[in-house]
Amino acid sequence: MADDKEREGPDITVAEFHKKIKDAFEVFDHEANNTVDVREIGTIIRSLGCCPSEGELHDLIAEVEEEEPTGYIRFEKFLPVMTEVLLERRYRPIPEDILLRAFEVLDPSKRGFLLKEELIKYMTEEGEPFSQEEMEEMLSAAIDPESNSVHYKDYIAMMVIDES
Amino acid sequence: MGSGTSTQHHFAFQNAEKAFKAAALIQRWYRRYMARLEMRRHCTWRIFQSIEYAGQQDQVKLHDFFSYLVDHFTPSSNHERDFLDRMFTEDRFPQDSEMEKFGDYESIEVPDNYTGPRLSFPLLPDHATALVEAFRLKQQLHARYVLNLLHETRKHLIQLPNINRVSTCYSEEITVCGDLHGQLDDLIFIFHKNGLPSPERAYVFNGDFVDRGKDSVEILMVLFAFMLVYPKEFHLNRGNHEDHLVNLRYGFTKEVMHKYKTHGKKILKILKDVFCWLPLATLVDEKVLILHGGVSDMTDLDLLAKLDRHKIVSTMRHKTRKENGKQVKKEEANQKSSAGRPTPWFLPQSRSLPASPLRLGSLQAHRAGRSSSIPCGAPRDAKELARQVRRSVDLELDRCRQQAGFPVSWGEEEASPCTPEADSGAQEPLEPTQEEWRQVVDILWSDPMAQEGCKANTVRGGGCYFGPNVTERLLQKYNLQFLIRSHECKPEGYEFCHSRKVLTIFSASNYYEVGSNRGAYVKLGPALTPYIVQYQANKVTHMLTMRQRISRVEESALRALREKLFAHSSDLLGEFKKHDADKTGLITLSDWAEAVESVLHLGLPWRMLRPQLVNSSTDNTLEYKSWLEDLAKEQLNRENIQSSLLETLYRNRSNLETIFRIIDSDHSGFISLDEFRHTWKLFSSHMNINITDDCICDLARSIDFNKDGHIDINEFLEAFRLVEQSCSEGNASDCPQTTNTNDNGCSKPGTH
Numbered sequence: 001m002a003d004d005k006e007r008e009g010p011d012i013t014v015a016e017f018h019k020k021i022k023d024a025f026e027v028f029d030h031e032a033n034n035t036v037d038v039r040e041i042g043t044i045i046r047s048l049g050c051c052p053s054e055g056e057l058h059d060l061i062a063e064v065e066e067e068e069p070t071g072y073i074r075f076e077k078f079l080p081v082m083t084e085v086l087l088e089r090r091y092r093p094i095p096e097d098i099l100l101r102a103f104e105v106l107d108p109s110k111r112g113f114l115l116k117e118e119l120i121k122y123m124t125e126e127g128e129p130f131s132q133e134e135m136e137e138m139l140s141a142a143i144d145p146e147s148n149s150v151h152y153k154d155y156i157a158m159m160v161i162d163e164s
Numbered sequence: 165m166g167s168g169t170s171t172q173h174h175f176a177f178q179n180a181e182k183a184f185k186a187a188a189l190i191q192r193w194y195r196r197y198m199a200r201l202e203m204r205r206h207c208t209w210r211i212f213q214s215i216e217y218a219g220q221q222d223q224v225k226l227h228d229f230f231s232y233l234v235d236h237f238t239p240s241s242n243h244e245r246d247f248l249d250r251m252f253t254e255d256r257f258p259q260d261s262e263m264e265k266f267g268d269y270e271s272i273e274v275p276d277n278y279t280g281p282r283l284s285f286p287l288l289p290d291h292a293t294a295l296v297e298a299f300r301l302k303q304q305l306h307a308r309y310v311l312n313l314l315h316e317t318r319k320h321l322i323q324l325p326n327i328n329r330v331s332t333c334y335s336e337e338i339t340v341c342g343d344l345h346g347q348l349d350d351l352i353f354i355f356h357k358n359g360l361p362s363p364e365r366a367y368v369f370n371g372d373f374v375d376r377g378k379d380s381v382e383i384l385m386v387l388f389a390f391m392l393v394y395p396k397e398f399h400l401n402r403g404n405h406e407d408h409l410v411n412l413r414y415g416f417t418k419e420v421m422h423k424y425k426t427h428g429k430k431i432l433k434i435l436k437d438v439f440c441w442l443p444l445a446t447l448v449d450e451k452v453l454i455l456h457g458g459v460s461d462m463t464d465l466d467l468l469a470k471l472d473r474h475k476i477v478s479t480m481r482h483k484t485r486k487e488n489g490k491q492v493k494k495e496e497a498n499q500k501s502s503a504g505r506p507t508p509w510f511l512p513q514s515r516s517l518p519a520s521p522l523r524l525g526s527l528q529a530h531r532a533g534r535s536s537s538i539p540c541g542a543p544r545d546a547k548e549l550a551r552q553v554r555r556s557v558d559l560e561l562d563r564c565r566q567q568a569g570f571p572v573s574w575g576e577e578e579a580s581p582c583t584p585e586a587d588s589g590a591q592e593p594l595e596p597t598q599e600e601w602r603q604v605v606d607i608l609w610s611d612p613m614a615q616e617g618c619k620a621n622t623v624r625g626g627g628c629y630f631g632p633n634v635t636e637r638l639l640q641k642y643n644l645q646f647l648i649r650s651h652e653c654k655p656e657g658y659e660f661c662h663s664r665k666v667l668t669i670f671s672a673s674n675y676y677e678v679g680s681n682r683g684a685y686v687k688l689g690p691a692l693t694p695y696i697v698q699y700q701a702n703k704v705t706h707m708l709t710m711r712q713r714i715s716r717v718e719e720s721a722l723r724a725l726r727e728k729l730f731a732h733s734s735d736l737l738g739e740f741k742k743h744d745a746d747k748t749g750l751i752t753l754s755d756w757a758e759a760v761e762s763v764l765h766l767g768l769p770w771r772m773l774r775p776q777l778v779n780s781s782t783d784n785t786l787e788y789k790s791w792l793e794d795l796a797k798e799q800l801n802r803e804n805i806q807s808s809l810l811e812t813l814y815r816n817r818s819n820l821e822t823i824f825r826i827i828d829s830d831h832s833g834f835i836s837l838d839e840f841r842h843t844w845k846l847f848s849s850h851m852n853i854n855i856t857d858d859c860i861c862d863l864a865r866s867i868d869f870n871k872d873g874h875i876d877i878n879e880f881l882e883a884f885r886l887v888e889q890s891c892s893e894g895n896a897s898d899c900p901q902t903t904n905t906n907d908n909g910c911s912k913p914g915t916h
Contacts, residue, residue: 023757023772053188053191094193102189106187122183122190
């Protein structure tokens with residue numbers, strides 16, 4: 001998490017961020033030439049503690065891409081942009097209670113769960129729709145096979161534990 | 165009602181908007197969750213790879229150490245000479261009559277109550293199929309049949325060329341499989357899914373059949389059986405693990421001795437020979453070159469086709485010793501100064517050698533002229549260079565000797581003359597030339613890289629990294645279409661690179677851990693278009709979600725990593741202290757990452773891994789001493805064994821085991837206390853480990869539980885493992901007691 005608060009001052013923080021960003025970037029720099037495939041940028045940004053929407057992500061990519069997109073993002077372009085993002089604490093992650101409320105919006109009768117078909121409908125037709133792969137992966141973990149539904153409160157709790 | 169409808173619409177619209185937003189929020193959150201999983205998966209992969217390669221480097225260093233001693237150590241007493249003789253003398257290729265003796269299976273009786281598979285020669289397809297089935301049922305092939313099969317295999321291999329040529333005219337499709345590493349399940353799966361070998365179904369297995377997995381023996385039996393049954397359609401390439409020295413470390417030797425207690429030695433001996441008779445490459449339709457590792461900018465297929473591959477017993481050392489013992493050893497020790505002999509290429513990399521400007525200068529200049537892997541080859545002014553090298557090597561030799569407690573003896577080395585061979589330039593008949601050896605090392609050890617060029621493969625310690633231009637040049641030079649190689653584990657079981665001119669194929673699924681990767685094989689038809697089939701030979705993984713799969717593998721990787729961290733506790737403490745000038749006992753997490761990397765040199769993204777390795781402290785600092793203590797607690801109970809000694813042994817565990825197996829040349833499982841002490845002294849002096857002699861004596865004596873002057877290697881290592889296991893479970897009573905009755909530089913075990 002981008003929580004390296006300024007015990008020692010803003011310069012140190014920037015240096016800290018730089019190292020973090022570098023580490024994350026290098027994980028995907030398979031050719032060791034300071035570039036990553038543009039398709040991995042989302043993963044990198046999200047693992048640095050940010051939670052952008054797809055739209056925000058596309059905007060960010062546009063900022064770090066070359067004028068003539070090559071399919072690769074160079075570290076030199078990525079670093080300053082990402083540092084700004086971290087300094088400004090943009091794209092903060094979603095607190096648990098907000099997430100819960102989102103699920104409750106989709107479950108107006110307050111049953112405490114969503115049926116599999118309902119989840120599929122919302123995730124693939126609303127918002128920034130899931131791909132089929134994304135949907136399948138979510139279902140595999142979220143759906144309780146006996147009731148064919150997702151008890152979202154438990155689901156959220158489980159996912160949160162996983163993170164820590 | 166009019167206004168009602170519009171209000172309804174309004175609400176409906178609002179609700180729809182809310183739902184839209186809610187969905188978007190959930191998706192956003194979920195995508196971030198998945199991204200973090202993905203990052204963890206990549207990090208885990210990196211951990212496994214770096215540990216694996218670091219292990220390989222150790223292996224290389226270890227054998228460099230032995231080479232070095234073999235080449236330079238002139239024992240000063242008969243006792244040392246005998247000891248080293250036994251330790252380092254490798255049998256030369258046994259003459260045919262000897263080989264007959266070793267392959268002498270006819271005298272071996274198969275008991276009546278043996279229910280395993282029986283073989284008769286010449287083998288029929290049914291035999292091979294029955295063998296697969298028997299192994300699937302977990303039966304073991306009797307040693308007699310093993311030896312018989314190996315004997316026949318050797319006879320067959322001898323007739324094969326270095327580069328096998330196969331054509332898709334005869335069998336319409338060819339299936340190429342990569343590393344199996346003793347994982348029989350994967351082989352059985354491949355035959356099940358793709359079909360058994362037959363005249364219509366050709367197979368090429370691209371090396372690394374053995375080591376690591378638990379069924380290397382069975383894999384070899386099956387592969388050799390099918391090769392004998394379908395000699396025209398079934399082909400094997402040698403991998404870097406088809407090498408008795410590598411096997412000592414990576415488990416194959418252990419597996420053989422464990423499964424064949426009586427005849428294991430014979431089996432290993434003939435296997436050593438069989439391995440060097442394996443072909444080096446396979447060429448399909450003169451267009452697709454299949455070899456285990458890769459190529460270098462110096463790869464010469466004509467040379468490779470012509471050389472005597474049998475001479476290259478192991479790619480770990482350049483040469484092997486002759487059988488004539490002491491006299492020859494002296495001669496060879498002095499042949500270092502002769503032209504055409506290699507300069508010890510490991511010298512610049514070895515930590516323990518002094519930075520002699522004289523030596524480094526000459527080697528560096530030499531290195532600059534070549535782009536490829538190992539910086540040896542005929543030096544311009546061979547004699548002068550060799551003399552320089554020898555001088556500085558002698559200095560180092562003395563240092564080692566002194567540290568090990570052996571007297572310095574200059575006189576003996578200088579006196580002996582060079583052999584005439586040096587001037588004639590002719591090579592001994594039984595040794596490969598430097599060039600030949602290097603050519604083979606390159607094709608068995610190299611890895612592709614994305615950048616152009618060709619550079620030494622420092623990660624593996626042998627072979628090179630070759631770029632797209634190297635591939636392109638080679639393909640053009642020999643009019644080839646593409647290369648198929650193995651040698652590297654890939655998450656999907658395969659990977660294209662160099663604009664699809666190089667295909668890596670890896671057939672051991674779940675190589676690092678259950679769920680870590682898929683295996684794959686590739687099929688080629690007459691059009692030579694590669695068709696890949698992937699699999700994962702473990703039903704369990706299919707049922708797990710990605711999250712669970714990643715967690716399992718990750719946990720395994722982290723455990724391995726924590727072990728490594730523990731093994732370097734003292735160094736880490738030293739490094740941490742450097743960041744803690746004010747002696748507060750605290751360092752920042754950033755310092756932690758730096759310190760850890762500078763000690764372990766694994767090139768891992770430590771900041772990404774930090775949350776898994778360090779309990780987060782809210783104020784971004786770490787109490788490093790207690791962190792190290794927690795690591796230790798996790799690994800073992802410190803009460804019973806002196807911790808720094810144990811830590812050292814722990815770190816060198818696999819090295820120790822390898823050394824033991826080398827010393828125990830008759831594979832009896834026993835070494836004498838003296839041998840143990842001698843070896844440890846030499847080893848620790850070379851590796852810069854500071855353990856006093858008395859500590860070692862005490863340890864050795866305490867290991868010798870029955871006090872007969874011999875250490876049962878297996879018991880020692882088992883006891884060691886038991887210590888980790890039982891102590892981490894809190895069973896203090898199971899820990900062997902190390903009694904340090906004299907305080908000779910060892911601190912007494914602390915009470916906790």
